[in-house]
Every structure is written in C-alpha cells, then in structure tokens.
Amino acid sequence: MSMSHQTARSSTSATTARPRSQSVQTAINILTFLLKSPTSAFGIVVLALLILTAIFAPLIAGHDPYMQNLENTLSPPSAAHFFGTDELGRDIFARIVHGSRITLTIIFLVTITVGPIGLFVGTVAGYFGGKTDVVLMRVTDIFLSFPSLILSLAFVAALGPSLNNAIIAISLTAWPPIARLARAETMTFRGADYISAARLQGASPARIIWKSIVPMCLPSVLIRLTLNMATVILTAAGLGFLGLGAQPPMPEWGAMIATGRRYMIDSWWLVTFPGLAILCVSLAFNLLGDGLRDALDPKQMTKR
Amino acid sequence: MPDLIRGRIGGVAGQIGSIAVTLFGLLILTFVIGRVMPTDPVRAIVGEDATREVYETVYRQLGLDRPMWEQFFVYLKDVATLDFGTSIRTGQPVLNDILYVLPATIELATFAIIFGAGLGIPLGVMAAVHKDRWPDHLIRVFSLSGHSMPIFWTGMIALLVFYAQLGWVGGSGRMSQFYIGLVPEKTNFLLIDSVLAKEWDVFRSALNHIVLPASLLGYSSSAYITRMTRSFMLDQLGQEYVTTARVKGLSNRQTIWRHAFGNIRVQLVTIIALAYGALLEGAVLIETVFAWPGFGQYLTSNLLIGDMNAVMTCVLVVGVIFIALNILSDLLYRIFDPRTR
Amino acid sequence: MADPILDIQNLTLRYPNAPTPAVCGVSFTLGQERLGIVGESGSGKSTVGRAIMRLLPDATMQADRMSFAGVDLLNASEKQMLKLRGARMSMILQDPKYSLNPIQRCGDQVAEAYRTHVSTTKSDAKAKAIAMLEAVQIRDPERVYDLYPHEVSGGMGQRIMIAMMLLTDPELVIADEPTSALDVTVRLQVLSILDDLVKQRGIGLIMISHDLNLVRNFCDRVLIMYAGRIVETLDAKDLDHARHPYTRGLLAAQPRIGGPRRPLPVLDRDPSWLSEATL
Numbered sequence: 001m002s003m004s005h006q007t008a009r010s011s012t013s014a015t016t017a018r019p020r021s022q023s024v025q026t027a028i029n030i031l032t033f034l035l036k037s038p039t040s041a042f043g044i045v046v047l048a049l050l051i052l053t054a055i056f057a058p059l060i061a062g063h064d065p066y067m068q069n070l071e072n073t074l075s076p077p078s079a080a081h082f083f084g085t086d087e088l089g090r091d092i093f094a095r096i097v098h099g100s101r102i103t104l105t106i107i108f109l110v111t112i113t114v115g116p117i118g119l120f121v122g123t124v125a126g127y128f129g130g131k132t133d134v135v136l137m138r139v140t141d142i143f144l145s146f147p148s149l150i151l152s153l154a155f156v157a158a159l160g161p162s163l164n165n166a167i168i169a170i171s172l173t174a175w176p177p178i179a180r181l182a183r184a185e186t187m188t189f190r191g192a193d194y195i196s197a198a199r200l201q202g203a204s205p206a207r208i209i210w211k212s213i214v215p216m217c218l219p220s221v222l223i224r225l226t227l228n229m230a231t232v233i234l235t236a237a238g239l240g241f242l243g244l245g246a247q248p249p250m251p252e253w254g255a256m257i258a259t260g261r262r263y264m265i266d267s268w269w270l271v272t273f274p275g276l277a278i279l280c281v282s283l284a285f286n287l288l289g290d291g292l293r294d295a296l297d298p299k300q301m302t303k304r
Numbered sequence: 305m306p307d308l309i310r311g312r313i314g315g316v317a318g319q320i321g322s323i324a325v326t327l328f329g330l331l332i333l334t335f336v337i338g339r340v341m342p343t344d345p346v347r348a349i350v351g352e353d354a355t356r357e358v359y360e361t362v363y364r365q366l367g368l369d370r371p372m373w374e375q376f377f378v379y380l381k382d383v384a385t386l387d388f389g390t391s392i393r394t395g396q397p398v399l400n401d402i403l404y405v406l407p408a409t410i411e412l413a414t415f416a417i418i419f420g421a422g423l424g425i426p427l428g429v430m431a432a433v434h435k436d437r438w439p440d441h442l443i444r445v446f447s448l449s450g451h452s453m454p455i456f457w458t459g460m461i462a463l464l465v466f467y468a469q470l471g472w473v474g475g476s477g478r479m480s481q482f483y484i485g486l487v488p489e490k491t492n493f494l495l496i497d498s499v500l501a502k503e504w505d506v507f508r509s510a511l512n513h514i515v516l517p518a519s520l521l522g523y524s525s526s527a528y529i530t531r532m533t534r535s536f537m538l539d540q541l542g543q544e545y546v547t548t549a550r551v552k553g554l555s556n557r558q559t560i561w562r563h564a565f566g567n568i569r570v571q572l573v574t575i576i577a578l579a580y581g582a583l584l585e586g587a588v589l590i591e592t593v594f595a596w597p598g599f600g601q602y603l604t605s606n607l608l609i610g611d612m613n614a615v616m617t618c619v620l621v622v623g624v625i626f627i628a629l630n631i632l633s634d635l636l637y638r639i640f641d642p643r644t645r
Numbered sequence: 646m647a648d649p650i651l652d653i654q655n656l657t658l659r660y661p662n663a664p665t666p667a668v669c670g671v672s673f674t675l676g677q678e679r680l681g682i683v684g685e686s687g688s689g690k691s692t693v694g695r696a697i698m699r700l701l702p703d704a705t706m707q708a709d710r711m712s713f714a715g716v717d718l719l720n721a722s723e724k725q726m727l728k729l730r731g732a733r734m735s736m737i738l739q740d741p742k743y744s745l746n747p748i749q750r751c752g753d754q755v756a757e758a759y760r761t762h763v764s765t766t767k768s769d770a771k772a773k774a775i776a777m778l779e780a781v782q783i784r785d786p787e788r789v790y791d792l793y794p795h796e797v798s799g800g801m802g803q804r805i806m807i808a809m810m811l812l813t814d815p816e817l818v819i820a821d822e823p824t825s826a827l828d829v830t831v832r833l834q835v836l837s838i839l840d841d842l843v844k845q846r847g848i849g850l851i852m853i854s855h856d857l858n859l860v861r862n863f864c865d866r867v868l869i870m871y872a873g874r875i876v877e878t879l880d881a882k883d884l885d886h887a888r889h890p891y892t893r894g895l896l897a898a899q900p901r902i903g904g905p906r907r908p909l910p911v912l913d914r915d916p917s918w919l920s921e922a923t924l
Contacts, residue, residue, distance in 0.1 A: 039445060142329030145626050146619070147585040150603075154619045157607045158337045234454055238589050241456045242604055257457050264460060265468060275457030283452035290448060544743035550700055551738075552758045552809070553731030556723075563746050641748070 023219060033295045040291025046284035054100040063091035065098040065251045074267045084269040086260065092269060095251035096277050102252045103281060106167055106236045111225055113171035114178055119221060121175065122182025123209045127190060137183065140176045148173040149235050156244045163252065166245035170235050174228060181224050185217040223296065227289035230282040237278045253278050319634075323627060330623040334616045335379050339372070383620075389613035393606055398617045401602065406621075407492035408478060409591070409598035412521065413583045415514050419522030420529055420583075421576050427526070428533025432541060433560060435534075443530065451527030455520060455586050459593035462516055474513035476595035483509055517594045521586050525579045532575045536568040543567075570641045577633035581626045649674040650816050650849040651697065654710040658689075658696050661703050667692045669873040675817070679843065679850040681860035681881065683895070684870035685912075690853045693870075694819040697851075698736055699726050714816055732762040734817040735810040737839070740826035741802025745794035751802075752778070752790025755809045762813050777808040781838050800831030804838060811842055818843065819851045824859070836863055857884065857895060869895070872919055891918060 034040040053060060063081075069089030077084045083092035125136040143151070148170075155169035189195060189212075198208050239245035240254025248255060253274040260270030346362050354362075363369060367378055382388065388398040424447070431443040467475045474480065478494050483506045487497045495514075498507040540546065541564055549559040588600035595601070599618065606614040651674065658668040668689040673680070682690045695701050697711075699718060711718045713734060716725065735758075738744035746754055756774040759765070765773075771790070778786035781804040794802060803823065810818060823839065824832040840863055843850045854860050860867050861884050869877040869892045877889040887893055894912045 039441065138325060138329065142326055142333060145326055145330065145630075146623050147582060147626065149585040149588060150619060150622050153588070153603065153607055154334075154337050154615060157610065157612070157615050230452055234452075237454050238456060241454070241589070242592065243608060254454070254456075257454075257460070261460060264464060268464060271457065271460055275454060275461065278454045278457065279449075279452055282454070283449060286448045286452050287445075290444065544738055544740065545746040547700060548738060548744045548754075548806075548809075549746070551698060551730055551736045553727050553729070553761050554757075555727055558761075563749075566748055567746070 026219075030292070030295045034288070034291045037291055037294075039287045043284040043286075043288030043291065046280055047288065050100055050104065050281055050284075053097055054104045057097050057101055061091070061094035061097040063094035065090060065095040066249055067091075074263060074270075076267070077269055083273040084267070086256075086270055087263055092256075092273055095256060096253065096273055099251040099253045099256070099274070099277065102163070102246060102250065103233065103236075106163075106170075107229060107232065109167045110171050110174060110229075110232050113167075114174045115221060115225060117171070117175040118178025119182050119214055119217060121179040122184075123186045123213050123217060125179070126183040126186025127205060127209055127213060129187075129190075133183070136179070140179050143173065143176045144180075146173070148231065149238060152235055152239060153242075153244065156239060161244040161247065163246040163250065166236060166239045169239070170232055173235075174232060177228065178221055178224060182217045182221055185220055186213050189213055189216050223292050226285065226292060230285040230289065233278065233282045233285065319631075323631065326627060327624070330620060330627075331380065331383060332376075334620050334623075335376055337619070338612050338616045339375075388617040388620075391606065391614040392611045393609060393614065398614050401614065402599065402617060402621055404492065405597060405599050405602045408494070408596060409584070409587050409600060411493050411495060412514060412518055412591070412596060412598060413580060413587055415518035416521035416525065416583050416587075417576060417580050419519050420525040420579065421522075421572075423522065424526035424529030425533050425572065428530040429537050429560065429565065431530065431534040432537035433556075435538060440534075443534075447527040447530040450523040453524065455524050456589040456593050458520055458524075459517065459590050462520060463593070466516055473516045474509060476513075476593075478513055478596065479506060479509040480513075513594075517590050517596060521583055521590055524586055525583050528579055528582070529572075529575060533568065533572065536571050537564060540564040540567050570637055573636045573640060574633040577629045577636065581629045584622055584625065648714075649676050650714055651675040651851075652710055652712050653697075654708060656693070656696065656706065656708040656711060658692060658701070658704050658706050660701075661705075665873070667704070667873055668696065671870075671873075671875050673868055673875065673878070675849050675851065677847050677849055678866060679840075679852060679864045681852045681854060681864035681867040682870060683854060683857060683860050683867055685855065688870040689873035690870050691821055692873075694736060694821050694851060694853050697817075697819060698730060698734060699723075728762075731758055731810075731815075732813050733815050734819070735813070735815045736819040736821060737803075737806055737810050737823045739822040741794065741797075741799055741806050742826065744806060745802060747794050749793075750790065751792050751794060751797060751805045752786075755790075755805060755812060758809045759812050773812065774808070777812045778805065780811075780842065781805070781808045783808075798831075799827050800835055803827060803835050807835070807839055807842070811846070811848070814846060815848060817849045817851070819853065821853045822855070823852070825854070825856070832859075857899060860884075871914075874919065876918055889918075890915065 034044060067090060069085070071089065072085055073087055073089045075081060075085045075089075081091050081093060083096065086092055086095070121136050121140065125133040151173045152166070152169040155172055156165050159165040159168065195208060195212055198212055203211075236245055237252075237254030237257075240252045241258045243255070243258060246252030246255050248259060256274040257271050260267070260274070263270050346359055346366065346368070350358050350362050367375055370378075386399060390396065391398050391401055394401055427443045427447060431440045434440045463475065466472045477484075483503075487494070487501045487503050487506050490497050490500060494510045495507060498504075498510060537560075541560075543564075546559055546564055549563040550556075554562065584599070587596075587598065588603060590596070591598045591600035592604055599621075603615065603618040606618070653674070654672045656668055656671045657666050659666040671689075671693060682693060684690045692701070692704075696704070696706060697713070697718065699721070706719065708719055713729065716729065718726075721729070745751065752771065752774050755777060756767075756770040759773050760767075760770045763770075775786045775790055778789055783789050783801065783804055789797065789801070789805070797805065803826075807823075820839065824835055827835060836859070839850075842848070850864075852860060852864055861881050864881045867879050867881050867884060868875050869879070869887070869889065871891050877887060877892050879887055879892070884892075885896070887896065890913070894910070897910045898912055900909060
C-alpha cells in the first residue's frame with residue numbers, strides 16, 4: 001500500500017494516477033467476471049476457506065494437533081474425531097486444520113521471495129537491455145531447462161531437509177517464469193513518455209525501475225504467481241512426502257501422507273484426508289488461475 | 305517455444321551455440337549445488353571415526369584443497385570423459401547405475417505419454433469444438449483435477465482401490481516378485497526382454513504392473529496436453545480454410561479431423577515432446593510409491609543419504625534429457641511442417 | 646426467368662449476444678443471373694452469403710421463405726445441407742492465402758471437393774481435378790496439383806479455389822469478395838475466368854463486393870446493403886441512375902481517373918434509412 005502511495009506522490013502528472021484508479025476498476029471487473037463462472041467461484045471460495053481456517057485454526061480444530069493419545073490410536077472417523085486418529089492417537093482433523101497454516105506460510109514465503117527476485121531480474125534485464133539482458137535471460141533459461149521438482153530436490157539435498165530449506169529450494173526454482181514476464185512487461189513500458197520524462201529529470205535507473213516500472217509490472221506478476229501456486233503447493237507436498245520438507249511431528253499434509261502410508265491398508269483415513277486437502281487447495285488455485293487467464297484474455301473480454 | 309523460435313531465427317549455428325551455453329550453465333549449476341552442501345563428502349567416504357591423516361589424504365585425493373576454479377575444471381574434464389564418480393550407496397560408477405535404472409523409467413514414461421496424449425488430444429479437440437458449452441467446462445474440470453492431484457497420494461489411493469480391494473492390476477514393482485530374475489536382462493526394458501525370452505507370463509505380469517502408474521502419470525500430464533490442444537484447435541477453427549472445407553460439404557467431423565486437426569499435428573508433436581520431459585518429474589514421486597526400480601527411485605534414495613555424486617549426475621542427466629527433448633521437438637517441427645521444408 | 650434458383654423473403658439473422666440483427670428483413674430472388682451485393686464492411690453482405698450456405702450455426706435465423714431449388718433452407722437438416730454444400734451450392738472465399746488448407750497439396754484439396762460428393766476412385770478424382778485446373782487456365786496443372794498453397798501466387802490460388810468450387814457443377818456460386826485480396830493486375834484475369842465458367846455452365850452467381858465498378862461490369866443486377874438492410878435494387882447498367890441517397894453517396898465517394906482533384910465526399914448516414922421500408 002505504502003508503495004503505491006509513494007508512486008502517486010512522486011508522479012508529476014496524472015499519468016500514474018489514472019492507471020491506478022483504472023486498475024482498481026479492472027480488479028473489480030475481474031472479480032465479478034470470476035464469480036460468474038462456477039469453476040473459478042469454487043476456487044475463490046476454497047481459498048477463502050483456507051485463509052479463514054488458518055486464522056481460526058485453534059478454534060476450529062477442537063483438539064491439540066500434537067497431543068498424543070496412545071490408548072486411542074488409528075481409530076476410524078467418528079463424532080469425536082471427524083477424520084479419525086493417527087498412529088500416535090493424534091486427531092487428524094486438528095492436524096489438517098493446523099496444516100493449513102503451514103500451507104499458507106509456504107504460499108506467503110514463496111510469494112515474497114519469488115516476486116522480488118523475479119521482478120528484480122526481469123525489470124533490470126528489460127530496462128537495461130543489451131548484454132545485461134542477454135546474461136540474465138541466459139541464466140533464467142538455464143534454470144528453466146530443469147523440471148522444477150528435480151531442481152528443488154537437488155537444492156534441498158544440498159541444503160539439508162527442513163521446511164525452510166524446502167521453501168528456499170522452491171523459491172529458487174520458481175522465479176524464472178516471473179522474471180520472463182517482468183522483462184516482457186518492462187520492455188513495453190521502457191519507451192513510455194513518463195519513463196523518458198523521469199530520466200530527463202535526472203532520476204537514477206534504480207529509482208525509475210523501483211518507482212515507475214515495478215508498480216506497473218506488479219498486477220501481472222501477482223496473477224502469474226497465482227497461476228504457479230498450485231505447482232508450488234504440489235512441489236512442497238512432494239518434498240514433504242519424500243521426507244525432504246517439513247519434518248515430523250509438524251502437521252504438514254505431504255509429510256502426514258508419508259507417515260500414514262505404513263498404515264494405509266487398514267487405516268485408509270490417515271492418507272485420504274490430507275491428500276484431499278492438498279487436492280482441494282491446488283485445484284482451487286488451478287481453477288482460479290484458469291479463470292484469471294480467461295478474464296485477462298482480450299478476446300474473451302470483448303466478447304462480453 | 306520462444307527458444308525454438310529464437311533458434312530458427314539465429315539459424316543452426318546460433319542454436320548450437322545456445323545449446324552449448326545452456327549445457328555449460330547446467331554444469332556450473334550442478335557443480336555449485338554439489339559444493340554448497342553442508343554434508344562433508346570426505347566424512348561420507350571415510351566414516352565418522354577415521355584418523356586425521358586418513359581424512360587429510362582423502363581430502364587431497366578428492367582435490368578439495370585446490371581452488372574452486374581448478375576443481376571446476378577437473379569436474380568439466382570428468383564430465384567430458386563421462387566419469388561421474390562412484391556412488392557411495394551402490395559402490396558402482398554412477399553412470400553404470402543410471403544406465404541400468406533409466407530403461408525402467410523410460411518404459412513407464414513412454415506408456416504414460418501414450419496414455420496422456422491418447423486422453424488429452426481428443427479431449428482438447430472436443431473442448432475446442434464445444435467451446436464455452438458444458439463439455440468444455442466438464443473437460444476443463446476433469447483435466448485440471450489431473451493436474452492438481454498430488455500424484456504420490458493418488459498413486460497410493462489407486463493402489464488401495466485397484467490392487468488391494470479390486471485386484472484388477474498388479475501391485476508395486478515392475479512385475480510379480482515371483483518372476484524376478486526369470487528373464488535375462490538384455491535391454492532392461494522388461495516388456496522387450498520378456499518378449500525376447502518368450503516369457504509370456506512375465507510379459508503379462510509386467511503389463512499388469514505398468515498400467516496403473518502409467519495411467520496416473522499420463523492423466524496428470526494430460527491436463528497440459530488438453531489445454532494446448534484446445535487452444536491450438538481454437539486457432540485453427542477460426543481459420544478460413546475450415547470454412548472452405550465446410551463449403552465443400554464436409555461434415556463437422558471430417559472438417560475437424562481431416563483439416564483443422566491436420567494443421568495442429570506439428571504443434572502437438574512439440575508439446576508432447578515437452579510433456580514427456582515433464583513426466584520425468586512425476587516419475588520421481590510415482591516410482592517411490594510404486595517401488596518402481598527406475599531413475600526416480602534411484603535419485604530419491606540417494607538423496608536421502610546424501611550421495612551427492614549420484615544426485616548431481618541424476619540432475620545433470622535430467623537437464624540433458626530436457627535439452628535433448630527441446631532439440632528433438634524443434635527437429636520434428638522442421639520435418640513435419642511443409643512450410644519449413 | 647422461370648423458377649428462381651434462390652428465393653429469400655424477409656430474412657433476419659442475429660448473432661448470439663449481439664444487440665441488433667446483422668441482417669434485417671432481406672428479400673431477393675436469384676435466377677440464372679449474376680447478382681451483386683454491395684455495401685460497406687459490416688453491412689451484412691457476407692453474412693447473407695454465409696446464411697444461405699447455413700454456415701452460421703450459432704446465429705438465429707428467421708425468414709418468411711428461404712428456398713434453394715425447392716429445398717427449404719431454413720428447416721433443412723444438417724444432413725441435407727451436407728448434400729447441398731459443395732455439390733449444388735458453393736462459395737468462393739476472399740483470400741486464397743487463408744482459405745486453402747496450408748498443409749495439403751492444392752490438387753488434393755480440389756479433388757476432395759469432387760470425392761466428397763461423387764463416389765469414385767482416387768485416380769479418377771485426380772484426373773477430374775487436373776481437368777478443372779486446366780479449365781481455370783492453369784498452364785501446367787499436373788505440376789500445380791502437387792504444390793502446397795504457400796508455393797502458389799495469390800492469383801493462382803484463387804483460380805485453384807474457383808476450380809475447387811465449380812468442379813461439382815453447382816447451381817449457385819457465392820463469391821465473397823473473390824478478388825479484393827489479389828493484385829490489381831490479376832483481378833480482371835481471375836474475374837473473367839470466373840465469368841466465363843459461370844456463363845458456360847449456367848450458374849447463378851452472387852458476387853459480394855464493396856467494389857462498385859467491379860459489380861457494374863460483371864453483374865446483371867445489384868443489391869445495395871446498408872446496416873443489414875437492402876436499401877436499393879438496381880440493374881447494373883442503371884447504377885449511375887441510383888435514387889437512394891446512400892447509393893449515390895457510395896458512387897460519389899469513388900475516385901475517378903481524370904476527375905476533379907478535390908477531396909472525395911464523405912458518406913452521409915441518415916438514421917431514417919434504417920426505418921424505411923425495404924423493397
């Protein structure tokens with residue numbers, strides 16, 4: 001918020017103020033468009049539920065997610081334990097509810113790392129062009145030439161298994177598409193009159209990039225991050241499942257599936273519910289992303 | 305795709321240059337990842353209670369006392385001579401290990417891509433033809449679900465249902481325990497080996513075991529194929545030659561398959577080559593669930609014990625496969641499109 | 646003119662989600678003659694052509710009558726339409742660069758038009774196609790047969806298109822701006838090929854165009870369309886005596902070699918034309 005404030009203040013004319021009020025209007029348009037389609041509405045509802053669950057986790061859970069009860073292990077779903085209990089007698093529902101906080105943490109941390117890295121690389125490459133551009137985009141291409149899970153695996157292996165390292169590894173593999181996008185956006189703004197005006201006034205490249213270019217790239221970067229979030233969640237869960245992400249006893253959904261695997265044949269609820277949770281959240285992001293793509297497709301917009 | 309287009313503009317020489325740069329970058333990346341790891345490679349070899357002298361000797365043998373850039377050149381030389389070191393876990397040269405496990409994964413991935421393309425292409429065409437009507441929405445949810453499922457979880461649930469409960473398919477592994485060692489390993493592609501040895505029971509067992517993991521992998525990759533097919537097809541259906549075909553009196557089906565579909569075949573080949581690379585990613589997870597003795601399982605089991613020689617070589621191999629698939633899809637494009645001939 | 650080939654009374658067509666109909670109350674009949682439909686882009690002239698061929702499945706169509714050689718086009722099943730399209734009525738599209746399938750050999754595309762409607766051998770269809778290519782004055786038809794669309798020029802492409810569309814001896818051909826994508830130098834040549842074939846075979850031709858001179862020279866009768874309505878119907882030779890202000894405006898907006906060098910007049914559009922009763 002404070003950043004857009006500064007932008008408005010620093011702008012000498014209405015050039016940046018107009019896009020801002022416009023972008024609010026666009027955001028409202030996009031939201032109404034999304035809510036009209038049942039599939040993206042489902043995505044929005046699920047994500048809202050996820051956030052609410054994470055905020056009110058202790059109230060919703062009803063049990064302590066870490067509390068063991070060795071006299072009541074592997075009990076099937078019942079009124080007392082909606083999703084049953086695990087091999088240590090912990091309430092699975094409570095663990096899934098608290099796990100939503102871990103999922104949100106991953107989403108949040110990946111967003112605030114990947115966004116700036118991608119924005120930095122992309123805007124710098126796009127603004128300066130020439131050799132800077134060639135080198136930075138080459139590096140981006142090299143990162144893109146790996147499948148992201150395999151590269152994250154390698155990073156986690158090097159850094160050692162833990163949730164934080166998993167988040168770092170995912171961030172290290174998730175920034176290239178963002179950088180590509182930010183670069184493309186920057187190239188379209190680079191020649192704009194208000195950028196030239198800022199340059200003529202003697203603004204440094206750093207200032208121009210930070211105050212004039214980054215705010216313009218931000219909306220599309222945020223949308224792209226939403227599109228990628230399903231992959232991020234699946235990668236995090238996959239790392240957790242392989243024992244390279246969140247470590248027990250943390251109620252991370254992927255790790256819960258990994259431990260539940262041993263009891264799968266007799267106690268299906270151990271793996272079923274955490275898996276459904278992952279499926280719901282990543283499907284929600286995918287449906288929302290798909291809706292956003294449609295909403296932003298100019299061909300679609302004019303059709304309405 | 306942008307890579308390919310840029311490659312075409314720059315011509316063959318530019319393309320070879322860009323491949324070389326990417327390969328070099330790949331090597332730097334694996335080298336760096338290999339060096340930043342906190343686990344001590346010397347300790348991994350000599351064990352916890354080795355004397356200081358032994359430690360020092362091995363330290364020097366590994367060349368860790370020399371400056372970084374020198375180490376990197378040694379690494380480059382090793383890679384150039386295909387010497388990737390020895391796996392700590394198996395005691396075998398890493399390259400031998402990988403060549404041994406790779407066929408299992410290729411077998412799995414090939415079945416998966418056949419399934420994924422067989423599912424994704426017709427669905428994508430159908431979605432395009434019925435754009436914005438209910439088949440389109442239904443197909444979108446179906447294919448996005450495939451893309452959204454955590455494949456290790458779906459694998460476990462599928463094993464539970466189709467193997468443990470229904471008994472329709474084989475369980476984990478490439479074949480029943482009973483048949484292991486029965487077929488001489490000539491190519492390491494079990495389906496081929498069993499045919500060569502005329503062991504039809506083994507062949508059936510292998511098919512039984514590959515169906516489930518391959519179809520799950522295929523389903524998860526079909527989302528991408530469906531979406532791309534749909535958008536390619538929408539482009540084509542808006543073209544005038546489609547109108548020409550209808551004016552000629554061709555039915556909807558003939559117009560779609562004989563004319564419009566013909567024009568997306570080339571693009572589809574490109575997409576499928578790229579999807580094949582992405583499959584390798586899912587293979588890592590699904591092999592763990594299905595105890596599939598392939599590349600993914602080799603990678604993860606070495607990962608957990610910090611066998612960095614093996615891990616880094618695996619990463620390098622995947623990178624090279626990715627680049628190769630990119631080049632392949634570009635080549636196929638040139639071969640199949642009459643306009644580029 | 647005994648029985649008309651095409652008889653359309655009060656045709657109205659609306660695209661989905663469009664505020665106004667694209668075609669509104671259009672009526673005309675067509676015998677073995679050459680009828681021009683003239684108008685600006687967006688006047689609905691192409692839509693009329695495509696509506697006749699029933700190529701707009703999403704649009705809603707209404708008409709008092711719409712019959713082609715005794716077949717009720719409004720209620721014909723898709724199966725019936727498949728027998729008509731390409732066999733008894735066909736359409737020449739604007740730009741051969743886009744209207745030919747880029748990955749099929751030109752000749753095969755011509756032959757396909759024949760094979761769709763006549764059960765015959767491959768080689769027979771090929772012979773027919775080559776003969777037809779010769780009929781549109783392609784000098785080396787065997788060689789052209791094997792070319793891909795990107796290997797032929799625009800004029801050649803359009804002749805291939807004409808060959809494809811006339812091969813089955815249709816009773817009606819709709820030519821939708823058949824020459825506007827071509828070089829000026831080959832326009833006349835292509836048009837005269839089309840004209841000769843249409844006359845020889847007694848085909849009813851609808852020429853959709855925005856080019857008044859072209860229509861004047863190659864048509865017997867002209868319909869002037871404006872905003873989905875027919876505002877005037879004239880014999881081509883009477884075009885200069887048009888009475889409707891819109892037609893006069895169109896005529897006046899044309900540059901003339903040797904004419905005065907003042908700015909060309911701009912079209913005046915009068916909303917009252919929309920409410921006027923059409924012919």
